[in-house]
Amino acid sequence: MTPVPEQRRARRAPAPRPARRRLLPWTAAVATALTLGALAVLPGSSAPQVDDAAASGPVRQAEPGKSAAPTRSGAPGQGRPDRITPSATPTPSAAPSAPTTAPAPGETVTAFTETDAYLANPGLGYQGWTHSVGALGQSTEYRRGEHPEQGGFDWASLNPREGVFDWSPVDAFLAGCADRGEQGSFRIYTTSGAPYGTDRVPQWVEDRGAVIRDSLEPDYRNRQYQQHWGAFVDALAARYDGDPRIAFIDISGYGLFNEWQANDLTDLTDPEGLGDSVDASTRRHLVHMYVGGSGTARVVESDGVTEGVLPYAHRGFTRTQLIMPYGGIWATSRWVAVTYPHVGFRNDALFGPDAELADFEAMGYGVTDIWRTAPVVFEAIGSPPAGSEAAAAETLRGMGASFLHENSVVDDEDALAELVTPLGYRYSPSRITTPTTATAGGTLAVTGTWSNTGSARAYPRMGQDFTLTYALADVDGDVVTSWEAGHAVSDWLPGDEHAVQDALPLPRLAVGTYTVLTGITERSTGQRIRLPLDTGVGAGWYRVADVRVTA
Template sequence: MPEVIRRIRPTPVDDYLDNPHRGCCTFQRFNGDELFAGTRWSEEGPTEFPQRKYERPAPEYLPTTVAYCRWFWRLMEPQRGRYDFSMIDRSLQVCDERGQTLAVRLMAHGSAHQPQVPDWYAQSCPMTENRQKRVPFMGPVYDAPEYFEHWGRFVREFAARYDEHPLLETIDVTYIGPWGEGAGECSPPQCRRFAELWAEAFVHTPRLGMIGGEQMKAAIATGAGWRCDCFGDQRFFGSPTVPHYLSWNHMFDAYPSSLVQCGARDAWRTGPVHFETCGVPMNWYRLNGDIDFVIQQGLKYHGTYFMPKSTALPPAWMDKLDAYCRQLGYRFVLRQATVSTRVPLGGRLHFEAWIENVGVAPIYRRYDFAVRLRQGNREAVIAFTDEDVRTWLPGDAYLQRDIPLPEGFDRGWVEVAAALVHPKTEQPSIDFAVRERFPDRWVDLGGFEIVAA
């Protein structure tokens, strides 16, 4: 008996895909900007926005669809209750122009010799000496009600303006220590209050808890993902009596224990993981670091973002880092589709699809799998709105639908294509990792014949 279905098996590709919400990130820079010189960078987010110098990516860097920037509180609330978010607005505009989304950290203060809390706060609210960095400095009392009130109000104000912005990629949950990275004392109840504040304020934006301690525990408990700020270090520390290769470092002595102790091993299933490099990769290379180990750990942790601080990457490692970033986050291969060969007029098209996520994490934003039908100048897009692609963990997803023929379609040939579309615009937004995709991101699935009923 003749087969009444047609199987389509697209050809998988290993190409770089210009997909959003994953991969390498720029830092305090945007696509086309110059990299930082040498192995240094700035903790102060951009306030000036020069014209792009390069077509992306910049030389000695990797392609990127995410910009990561962070700014200090005193810049954005120089007077109590008077906000200046102009640099955020401009950053979002530049991201839109250059094909990126914007991941953000708001920082209450830096370390000594860096921007501190706003003057109005330091002059009227509890302050104490913070001695957890090499140079002591006066910082806020993190458990003080005034700190929760004022820093919390500022965070809420930011969220009220930007939480629903389509280009806001992630927000860091930060309130302890210089840069918000945890070097300070804060009680578990206050950590829970701050974590809940972020969760209530940022309903639409994925949140990232800072790795380690009560700050991470509290964020993970609210459904946040996580990020670390010294990813890749192995030999940066030591002493006259301890060789570098046996010295304390984050990759061996901090991150594995923090994930276990903070209950964060499975947080990647619902929240993204972001790796900021310790120093910059050029330093790792010069210290003869084990890049293969670093990459293996990043994939094991199901990372989505890699942020090497917009500095030149070692040419000898470029291929490995490129391959690593292609594996981060999601990567969807449309392995097979099955469609009816003939459908009676007024009937239903039987459709099945096997999709494999060959990345190491899901996508954390909603998109809809959709089928496009075309016949002459008629077109219909049928979105599978009941299918949550955010649940497509590494491995297999399988779709099966009987699709009613849209009104206006008549006897004859109908072209079929599939894509992941934006839920509001129904425009294709994600490339499948297959050769048969059209320039507009739809994947060619052949077609079927409408016959007389």
Template sequence: MVLLEKSRTWILVLGLVSACSQAPLRPAANDRLSDDSTGTIVKDENGDKNDPIVDEKPDNEQSTDPVDEKTDPKKPDPGKPDDPIQKDPVVIEPVEDANPTVVSKTLKTIAAPRALNPMKGFLPFSGEYPSFPHSMEFFYMPLNEVVKGKGNYDFTSFDRELDAIAKRKHQAVFRFYLHYPGKGHGVPQYLISDGLKMITYSEYGGGQMPDYTDARLFTALHDFIGALGKRYDGDPRVAFLFTGLIGHWGEWHTYPQPQAMPTEERQRAVLKDFDDAFAKTRVLTRKPAAFLKGMDIGLHDDSFAFETLPTQSWHFVKQLADTGLSDTWKTAPIGGELRPEIQLTVWDSPRPSDAESFDECLKQTRASWMIAHQIFGGITGSRKDAALKATASLGYDFAVEGVKVSKSATSWSVEMTIANRGSAPFYYDWLPEVGVGGTTSVVAASGFKLSSLMPGQKATMKVTVPLKKAETNKTLFFRIKNPLATGIPLRFSNEEQDKDTDGWLSLGSY
């Protein structure tokens, strides 16, 4: 009898998917805007598909302030193994059940986007900064810290930095450089010993930069980028990376000596090397250029809200328009740095004369994240309130509007309507998971492209949960799983988020 009773226990079968599913997968460039049978994209009937959705629920059903979220250590975090990379469940293709019982529910949304979500918002340089919510940290590294000789790479210091950031439950954004004004250069010593000429400059604190006409330098860069991609493409510790390397701070300029920059042909070759080396992890570069068309590379504005709006030829939005890259945000991320001089004052009233409107800059760029280190030094009062609102406004904002469950004796067919109320897409196709009656045994949704959900759009996600016996009064749970086990969970703008279990959206009992 004991064995018989055990055989009746309902179990969701877990399995392993391929190793690549552990990475923060990004979609193929030509698939990112396509529709499919299990992730239908629909235009918001009340507005243009590129305008954020405005929730018009009564005030008493909504929170109005951005949420400064911190993980509650007392809440359970079910299904998380000791391995920092989680194992994924078997993907079950949706199937239709005969004569199902259909139950529909409407979920409650919150008015304001959350101040803490992965792959978006403000971020500091790497370190402990608990005073302001963030999911990512940024760091520089000189190239010669890793490149010790021709084809000889030592990633010890680099891995140590990634591990430290992951231990703080964050994901990394990084940039390698060849010269950093005021701090010295990062040119590998073997190149200098082999005769690579170093050029002295005095701007920004001065230093030395390599002779960008030397072909040996670009052979070394080609080899390094290939090795970097082979080792770290799809690493869940990495959120985004800058192409870096070229120019002061790796920002692709040598101002006021533009003649010192490499030729356009060599710049294009470096960008192509990054595009070839990274098929999963998203790459961003500093300078909009027409030859970026056809490459799966995003852009970063390192003078955000200072030289962003198209009032001068060198401003970011003007360069996007002039190079035909204004729609880059639809398929590749926009990031950068809030200009350091205005990081604490850009929201003051009156605004500093040299600062641009943050909201207008966001509207015209669709940026998802910004380095803003000074904010993490103890911003308070009305400035902190404004910064919380601003960090929440960057990037995506997902809400589940409704759930329909078709129940039969052998399976539950679950359909969810998901809206993107933010200003940009989510640039990875992380795995959606549904749990029935708990969150330790889950089923993955197949065919759903989260990255194709544009601002102002809605999508229907479908998943079928197989059953051993008919089930009633079971609670459904849902999440988009961060492939870094220690990473910040992706949280929906719903009141039901974290209601029963941390990191999971409770969809109700059925």
């Protein structure tokens, strides 16, 4: 990676974020206090393990006559692919303060202890070399094209002739992800890098005049390259924009591995990505291919000298999450961060010399706040040097990362799990208050205090649009009614506490004792995610307390 030779600002302390209890000695250097009211803290324990409690237990669906909603088979937190038909939706309201610790007469206050389990929930966490080669569970597989064992995608294979597209590799990949209850993410290459050095430009485009340089990179300024790569991206967007099987797609087309690394033709004098050079114009055009836009690009003809212009208009991806790789060109990352806040950020150099938090803070232009509106992804560049884990953890936390593409280079699985566990959203209640009795046909009043103790938020553009959910289970463990409370959980930011009140309309149930359950439901699939609790009873439900329903 070639960083832009700009003077860095003085290092400043990162904004505080809630930190998970650390299991490894080096993590103390980056931890801040976890505050969740009266939340108990676990005593010392071993490295985090995947929490399987949410996918097991006695709770059963008791409404066989109701049809199930579409599901992702085997998705995290799901014991069965059922969706309970909610009762009438209550109107949520924010409580002025968190419930008191001591229960009032007629109330039960349940306190929760957050676990340190790694949760492979949708839209976050670990990404391995492939689905089958990786140290931890993953919800979102990532494909790219530099290594044949990864089965990645490249322009030459997908677009063998002008106007002819072979989407079968992408379709097969996404179908496999869906079959496993996962989402897919990918980058399509136009060039690779050592040791897989080759261009991935179709031969027919080269025959039209695209230029492949000695570095095996295309000349990105070239008219034929931009014109035909743009037509390919237009076709890609027409086919896959809004496909719910896709978590995100990288904006590609520039630099070795299409990581947007600089080369000897890159204009490094342009600080904001707004320059008038052919290279600056080229980079803006390549971004517009994905985000959509029109304009006139400056181009170079096939002789490498003569300049011209190329009018363009691209539809872009309007619904699918896009990620902008950063390979050292500050100007483009700054321009995208300011102009397209819905586009995420990716850096493929964690553990490298230019991937510390101070480097991204020095870039400025809101780059360290991209996580507020779009996901952040890191990839490990190689085996971590001794003592580098603390800086890596600080970078991941300070940038609000949701994913770590580990690429099978971190040998210490405990250290890897420690890095990955806080990534993305992580919802946990500290306490929930319920009545000891309720009247059938009346209301069930529930209050609670919840927090997002992860490093980022959830992103509905990736499909993670969550709501708080409650249910009642009878003495046999069958869920007899449920409610989607309507709270915008995906908007909960790291470190914020949310005191919620819900008046849940009770149907006319039989007199008896029922168990109040809670969960977080993904609206698009009706499935509930895993929570960092040890009270799971199956199908993504977590036990709160018993309530006696009277006539």
